[in-house]
Amino acid sequence: MSAAKRNSYFDNAKFILIYLVVLGHLISPFKTEDNFLFTLYTVIFLFHMPAFILISGYFSKAYRKKGHISKSFKKILVPYFIFQCIYSVYYYYTGEESHLTVNFLEPHWTLWFLLSLFFWNLMLHLFARFHFFGLAAAAALGIGIGYWDEAGSFLSLSRTFVFFPYFLLGFLLEGRHLQKIRNIPYAPVAGILILCAITLATGQFFPKDAVPWLLGDTSYAGMGMEYWFSGLIRLAQYAVTLLVILGFFLLIPSKGYKWTKIGERTLYVYLLHGFIIKTIEAAASPNVLDWLAGNYLLLIVFSLGICLFLGSYYIRKFTRPIIELRL
Numbered sequence: 001m002s003a004a005k006r007n008s009y010f011d012n013a014k015f016i017l018i019y020l021v022v023l024g025h026l027i028s029p030f031k032t033e034d035n036f037l038f039t040l041y042t043v044i045f046l047f048h049m050p051a052f053i054l055i056s057g058y059f060s061k062a063y064r065k066k067g068h069i070s071k072s073f074k075k076i077l078v079p080y081f082i083f084q085c086i087y088s089v090y091y092y093y094t095g096e097e098s099h100l101t102v103n104f105l106e107p108h109w110t111l112w113f114l115l116s117l118f119f120w121n122l123m124l125h126l127f128a129r130f131h132f133f134g135l136a137a138a139a140a141l142g143i144g145i146g147y148w149d150e151a152g153s154f155l156s157l158s159r160t161f162v163f164f165p166y167f168l169l170g171f172l173l174e175g176r177h178l179q180k181i182r183n184i185p186y187a188p189v190a191g192i193l194i195l196c197a198i199t200l201a202t203g204q205f206f207p208k209d210a211v212p213w214l215l216g217d218t219s220y221a222g223m224g225m226e227y228w229f230s231g232l233i234r235l236a237q238y239a240v241t242l243l244v245i246l247g248f249f250l251l252i253p254s255k256g257y258k259w260t261k262i263g264e265r266t267l268y269v270y271l272l273h274g275f276i277i278k279t280i281e282a283a284a285s286p287n288v289l290d291w292l293a294g295n296y297l298l299l300i301v302f303s304l305g306i307c308l309f310l311g312s313y314y315i316r317k318f319t320r321p322i323i324e325l326r327l
Contacts, residue, residue: 008256009178010055011263013249015307017055018266020048022273023303025110029281030293032208037293039203043195045214046202047244049113050166052266054245056117057170063124072121074325080107080114082322083271087111090275094282105155110274112156112217119160120167127168135172138165139238143231146220153217162216165238178249187250194247198240213237262311268323269310276306 087108127134220230
């Protein structure tokens with residue numbers, strides 16, 4: 001796979017994934033009252049962040065280079081600190097929080113990803129040297145963290161360990177592995193069959209009270225599953241998620257499109273879309289929200305509009321100083 005095709009392939013994947021992030025967050029308030037939206041939400045959250053994390057790991061192969069840690073601090077942690085402050089002010093003025101406090105140890109909403117991403121880059125120094133034995137150890141830690149009742153959103157500890165296997169797997173993957181995936185006979189057909197099968201199974205069997213399993217921020221006891229075999233459920237979740245990611249990757253085109261460029265700007269969409277969605281939730285009346293929940297096509301198109309808007313050249317131009325710390 002050539003560099004150009006590889007970049008277009010991953011940018012296409014990242015664009016679709018960030019679209020699913022926005023769509024998933026937009027339909028989240030409506031999922032409990034609508035079976036279709038609940039199924040759509042669970043399928044999205046089953047794989048969209050794991051796939052994003054896997055791609056992030058794939059592009060972290062330079063972790064041993066001099067200055068990588070300081071570069072990660074600037075590109076990941078500094079924007080985390082900035083947006084943690086911005087979200088604290090935003091939540092205070094929208095009434096979601098009664099006091100204006102800034103707590104860098106408890107990431108707001110989507111900001112957990114930045115904090116965990118920084119830790120994953122550090123963890124590579126220990127786990128990457130053991131290759132697939134390290135991957136097995138990472139999966140064991142991801143399963144084991146669920147038995148620790150205190151693990152939660154503090155420093156994004158739970159998510160850091162639960163999702164680290166995907167990051168490490170992405171790091172271990174090479175171009176030849178991806179080429180083999182792309183060369184699977186009738187790859188798009190196989191991808192469609194996998195996604196359709198998972199969607200049907202989710203719609204039929206996924207319990208509505210099992211959503212926290214997809215988020216990875218709660219212990220087994222916190223989810224009401226304080227049993228010795230709870231770790232086996234997470235192991236099965238890892239397997240199913242990887243199958244869905246495979247199906248997703250089989251469908252991604254390698255050709256570049258006009259919207260492919262936005263795949264390079266997913267961080268902008270990720271960090272900014274919450275302000276649009278949270279403002280709609282806070283400002284819209286219940287009748288408007290009910291009307292919005294019943295218009296599936298509008299939800300799909302509006303989510304796409306958010307991605308195209310926040311991923312545009314002009315948004316990048318004006319927000320680059322606080323996101324990339326560059327003028």
